[in-house]
Amino acid sequence: MVPGVRSIVAVASGKGGVGKSTTAANLALALKTLGLKVGVLDADIYGPSMPRMLGISGQPRSSDGRTLQPMENYGVRCMSMGFLVAEDTPMIWRGPMVMSAIQQMLRDVAWGELDVLVVDMPPGTGDAQLTLAQQVPLTGAVIVSTPQDIALLDARKGLNMFRKVDVPVFGIVENMSYFICPHCGERSEIFSHGGARREAERLGAEFLGELPLDIAIRETSDGGRPIVASSPESAHAKVYRAIAARVWEKAQEALGEIARRAPKIVIQ
Amino acid sequence: MVPGVRSIVAVASGKGGVGKSTTAANLALALKTLGLKVGVLDADIYGPSMPRMLGISGQPRSSDGRTLQPMENYGVRCMSMGFLVAEDTPMIWRGPMVMSAIQQMLRDVAWGELDVLVVDMPPGTGDAQLTLAQQVPLTGAVIVSTPQDIALLDARKGLNMFRKVDVPVFGIVENMSYFICPHCGERSEIFSHGGARREAERLGAEFLGELPLDIAIRETSDGGRPIVASSPESAHAKVYRAIAARVWEKAQEALGEIARRAPKIVIQ
Numbered sequence: 394m395v396p397g398v399r400s401i402v403a404v405a406s407g408k409g410g411v412g413k414s415t416t417a418a419n420l421a422l423a424l425k426t427l428g429l430k431v432g433v434l435d436a437d438i439y440g441p442s443m444p445r446m447l448g449i450s451g452q453p454r455s456s457d458g459r460t461l462q463p464m465e466n467y468g469v470r471c472m473s474m475g476f477l478v479a480e481d482t483p484m485i486w487r488g489p490m491v492m493s494a495i496q497q498m499l500r501d502v503a504w505g506e507l508d509v510l511v512v513d514m515p516p517g518t519g520d521a522q523l524t525l526a527q528q529v530p531l532t533g534a535v536i537v538s539t540p541q542d543i544a545l546l547d548a549r550k551g552l553n554m555f556r557k558v559d560v561p562v563f564g565i566v567e568n569m570s571y572f573i574c575p576h577c578g579e580r581s582e583i584f585s586h587g588g589a590r591r592e593a594e595r596l597g598a599e600f601l602g603e604l605p606l607d608i609a610i611r612e613t614s615d616g617g618r619p620i621v622a623s624s625p626e627s628a629h630a631k632v633y634r635a636i637a638a639r640v641w642e643k644a645q646e647a648l649g650e651i652a653r654r655a656p657k658i659v660i661q
Numbered sequence: 662m663v664p665g666v667r668s669i670v671a672v673a674s675g676k677g678g679v680g681k682s683t684t685a686a687n688l689a690l691a692l693k694t695l696g697l698k699v700g701v702l703d704a705d706i707y708g709p710s711m712p713r714m715l716g717i718s719g720q721p722r723s724s725d726g727r728t729l730q731p732m733e734n735y736g737v738r739c740m741s742m743g744f745l746v747a748e749d750t751p752m753i754w755r756g757p758m759v760m761s762a763i764q765q766m767l768r769d770v771a772w773g774e775l776d777v778l779v780v781d782m783p784p785g786t787g788d789a790q791l792t793l794a795q796q797v798p799l800t801g802a803v804i805v806s807t808p809q810d811i812a813l814l815d816a817r818k819g820l821n822m823f824r825k826v827d828v829p830v831f832g833i834v835e836n837m838s839y840f841i842c843p844h845c846g847e848r849s850e851i852f853s854h855g856g857a858r859r860e861a862e863r864l865g866a867e868f869l870g871e872l873p874l875d876i877a878i879r880e881t882s883d884g885g886r887p888i889v890a891s892s893p894e895s896a897h898a899k900v901y902r903a904i905a906a907r908v909w910e911k912a913q914e915a916l917g918e919i920a921r922r923a924p925k926i927v928i929q
Contacts, residue, residue: 408708409784410678410812439787440676440815481817491787516677519707519759521787542883544678547708549749572840576847583840583876608851615810 395499398432398507400532400644402563403525405555407547409440409516412568412604413537415614417513418446420535421469422621423630423637429508432463434498435473436525437515438491444475448617452476453502460503467622470507472498492524499529509644518550526558532647533561535601535640539569540588548589552596563643564599565589566636569606599643602636604629663767666700668800668912669778670831671793673823675815677708677784680836681805683882684872685781686714688803689737690889691898691905697776700731702766703741704793705783706759712743716885720744721770728771735890738775740766760792767797777912786818794826800915801829803869803908807837808856816857820864831911832867833857834904837874867911870904872897 395401404417417433425431435443444450447469453461453476463470474494504510512529515521526534534555538548548565555562567589572581583606593600604610610629613620621630663669672685685701693699703711712718715737721729721744731738742762772778780797783789794802802823806816816833823830835857840849851874861868872878878897881888889898 408677410676410807414811439785440811440818442811445811480814481821515787516784517707519783519787519789539678541879543682543708543710543713546748550708553749572849572851574842574845574847575849577842577845579842579844581840581843581876583874583879585880606851608849611809611851612853 394530395504395510398504398510400508400648401510401512401530402640402644403512403514403529403531403534403560404537405514405522405534405551406516406537407518407549407551408538408544411516411537411539411544413516414442414446414513415610415619416535416537416566416568416604417511418443418614418619419621419633420637420640421511422467422619423633424509424511424641425468426621426625426634427637427641429641430506432470432504432507432510434510434512435471435475436495436498436512438474438494438521439515441473441475443471443473443513445617446614446619447471449476460501463502463504470504472502474498491521492528495525496528509641518547518554523554523558526555526560531560532644532651533563535563536565536598537568538565538589538592539584540567540582540586541584542588544584545588545592548592549596552598561643561647562598563640564601565593566601567603570603572606575608599639601639602632604632662798663772663778666772666775666778668776668916669780669798670908670912671780671782671797671799671802671828672805673782673790673802673819674784674805675786675817675819676806676812679784679805679807679812680872681784682710682714682781683878683887684803684805684834684836685779686711686882686887687889687901688905688908689779690735690887691901692777692779692909693736694889694893694902695905695909697909698774700738700772700775700778702778702780703739703743704763704766704780706742706762706789707783709741709743711739711741711781713885714882714887715739717744728769731770731772738772740770742766759789760796763793764796777909786815786822791822791826794823794828799828800912800919801831803831804833804866805836806833806857806860807852808835808850808854809852810856812852813856813860816860817864820866829911829915830866831908832869833861834869835871838871840874843876867907869907870900872900
């Protein structure tokens with residue numbers, strides 16, 4: 394466990410480019426609107442996007458020369474490799490160095506008291522993801538997928554990976570679910586809608602909700618003001634808040650179970 | 662060098678989900694239409710999509726118990742981890758095992774005579790990508806990106822990675838460049854158009870062409886009949902053929918240079 398951090402929720406995807414980081418940023422902000430203390434650990438070492446998405450720049454400071462102070466915006470604390478290296482430097486690091494960087498971001502950061510630490514996982518089901526899933530004490534995982542078959546295939550692999558290492562999968566979010574033309578209002582199911590809901594059923598996982606491919610969601614998160622923060626009354630923000638509420642319920646359930654599973658000392 | 666294989670061209674992206682595999686499949690088929698002998702090595706071990714995209718199923722055979730026969734469709738030879746393991750198995754492999762699998766797919770496959778072997782790289786700029794770029798004798802690399810800033814940032818990292826290991830970057834392809842609504846015909850620049858062209862200029866790399874986000878491109882490649890093969894007269898297929906022609910020119914230039922660079926034995 395990480396001292397002061399009650400729960401750690403991974404946001405993962407079997408495949409990149411499905412909107413994992415956008416989902417992680419909006420989920421974190423939506424958890425915050427529930428009155429929770431929230432942090433975001435950007436574990437996507439090779440393509441950190443949280444600094445940009447949460448609109449944070451600058452370098453983290455250390456008050457004691459030993460631990461780093463997390464950065465903060467919208468009331469959410471954040472640590473990312475993006476704060477520590479230049480944006481266009483390729484992080485051509487070997488596996489063990491990646492894990493050590495993530496361990497440091499987890500344990501040598503003065504997170505303070507947090508109800509939830511959202512971990513934006515690197516996309517995929519490779520070495521780094523497996524090690525992360527094993528070494529970070531995850532309370533559970535949320536899997537993001539587009540409805541496209543090939544993305545769902547990878548989502549299934551991601552789900553199997555978490556199950557193999559005994560991390561509860563809280564559910565699946567369908568992103569880029571459909572596109573509404575801003576000119577005529579007609580809907581196009583570019584990546585074919587509904588696939589993630591069917592896949593979730595097939596896999597016995599919960600379907601947490603769906604978000605369209607929408608310029609507003611894309612632009613706000615690229616611009617450092619994710620839609621949950623910048624348009625809290627929008628339909629999209631409501632979907633994110635509903636997902637956050639369900640994730641927090643499931644995290645509490647999982648914490649209860651973990652507590653129950655721990656051995657008891659009985660004095661007779 | 663791989664015996665019989667004249668040139669090896671990597672199709673790479675700094676970030677997943679930008680359409681790298683769709684581009685690789687259509688590029689390979691377009692190179693074929695130029696009259697070249699073409700193979701595709703699916704090096705995306707964690708998320709192999711070539712079997713599905715090229716519409717190939719079944720298992721590769723070995724005639725001598727030592728080398729595998731590549732699979733084939735549309736006149737293009739193909740090898741992929743997808744042929745060797747079940748589709749939904751997570752490839753939770755450690756780094757060195759990945760490299761050894763790719764080396765085997767490169768060297769223990771009876772590719773025969775090929776003008777171009779297109780390598781569908783795993784997305785990203787991590788460990789596996791670096792090792793691949795170092796250990797596979799690449800003639801050059803094509804980088805695929807969406808116009809989205811955050812994808813371009815990762816594209817730049819990919820470009821820097823290839824330059825660091827002295828692999829010529831043939832150019833950048835902008836994918837999901839814009840979306841034409843099938844209902845009203847109006848254009849939406851969902852991921853903001855033109856970014857890859859500007860980035861290519863900035864980086865001193867060639868801009869090879871742009872493809873829209875189009876249901877026809879997505880569905881045909883998901884359905885195993887990429888648009889270059891299934892609608893050769895379409896505007897999209899023409900763009901892929903133009904890109905292929907330029908890539909082949911650049912490959913020939915690079916081969917010439919490599920030959921010139923090789924030390925000569927002078928008998929006096």
